[in-house]
Amino acid sequence: MNRHLGPFEADRIYQGDALELMAGIPAGSVDLIVTDPPFAIEFRAQRMNYNRTGRHVLDGYREVAADDYAEFTRAWMGEAYRVLSGSGSLYVFSGWNRLKDVLCSLDDAGFITLNHIIWKYQFGVFTRKKYVTSHYHILYAVKNRQKYTFNKVDHYPEDVWVINREYWKGKQKTPTKLPRELVRKILRYSSNPGDLVLDPFLGSGTVAVVSRETGRHFLGFEIVSEYIAFAEQRLHDTGLRMAKETSAEGEI
Numbered sequence: 001m002n003r004h005l006g007p008f009e010a011d012r013i014y015q016g017d018a019l020e021l022m023a024g025i026p027a028g029s030v031d032l033i034v035t036d037p038p039f040a041i042e043f044r045a046q047r048m049n050y051n052r053t054g055r056h057v058l059d060g061y062r063e064v065a066a067d068d069y070a071e072f073t074r075a076w077m078g079e080a081y082r083v084l085s086g087s088g089s090l091y092v093f094s095g096w097n098r099l100k101d102v103l104c105s106l107d108d109a110g111f112i113t114l115n116h117i118i119w120k121y122q123f124g125v126f127t128r129k130k131y132v133t134s135h136y137h138i139l140y141a142v143k144n145r146q147k148y149t150f151n152k153v154d155h156y157p158e159d160v161w162v163i164n165r166e167y168w169k170g171k172q173k174t175p176t177k178l179p180r181e182l183v184r185k186i187l188r189y190s191s192n193p194g195d196l197v198l199d200p201f202l203g204s205g206t207v208a209v210v211s212r213e214t215g216r217h218f219l220g221f222e223i224v225s226e227y228i229a230f231a232e233q234r235l236h237d238t239g240l241r242m243a244k245e246t247s248a249e250g251e252i
């Protein structure tokens with residue numbers, strides 16, 4: 001891809017603080033941002049939610065203190081608005097507890113929120129005296145209401161998505177991995193092959209992996225070096241699998 005990305009190259013992931021790294025991306029150079037930022041919640045329960053035993057979970061997940069969350073969100077959201085192209089879109093994940101900070105930051109940055117999607121997944125944390133949380137919010141926002149990519153894949157695209165989490169039985173994993181099916185759906189609707197997708201809080205690399213699988217370019221940032229290594233390995237494995245599939249097709 002020959003788009004100018006400042007100090008960055010497309011299809012690479014970089015270690016560091018998203019806020020500092022985003023400042024290096026030239027304005028208007030990204031087509032789609034899909035991101036699942038840290039949530040500012042006590043993480044032990046969350047960790048159990050993602051992985052029943054916690055045994056195979058990589059350590060080091062970087063949280064943001066609850067008191068700092070509004071400012072943190074406002075800061076990265078402002079950068080997201082700046083780096084996104086005029087016809088670009090943003091999908092941001094949020095738990096219910098800090099949702100107000102995300103909604104206010106979207107407005108403050110200048111985004112137009114088009115949908116408030118509910119992602120319903122298959123299990124939550126066991127509770128005794130309240131309902132089990134088994135959904136996330138996904139805010140879908142654009143810069144220009146008249147001009148943005150929306151490939152209407154389904155005839156009747158509803159805003160409640162029931163998509164199961166992936167079980168990675170016995171394998172090492174990061175605690176908050178998104179299902180690929182979910183990211184694939186977002187990429188199909190809101191980008192085209194060749195577009196550039198940014199995830200500034202990459203975690204285990206799901207957005208980068210699905211971008212590669214679907215012919216999109218990507219740029220990813222993550223602060224924890226163990227997660228970078230994990231994501232690099234996933235990308236490498238994805239490349240090998242895709243090459244194998246292509247050569248098998250050639251043999252038919």
Ligand SMILES: C[S@@+](CC[C@H](N)C(=O)[O-])C[C@H]1O[C@@H](n2cnc3c(N)ncnc32)[C@H](O)[C@@H]1O
Pocket residue numbers: 016017018019035036037038039060061062063174176177178200201202203204205206207221222223224227
């Ligand atoms: C909810 S997870 C993302 C999970 C990812 N979507 C996946 O599928 O694996 C949020 C990630 O943001 C990272 N993080 C936290 N603060 C950060 C910062 N200031 N800059 C970059 N990454 C950060 C955390 O270490 C964590 O891996």
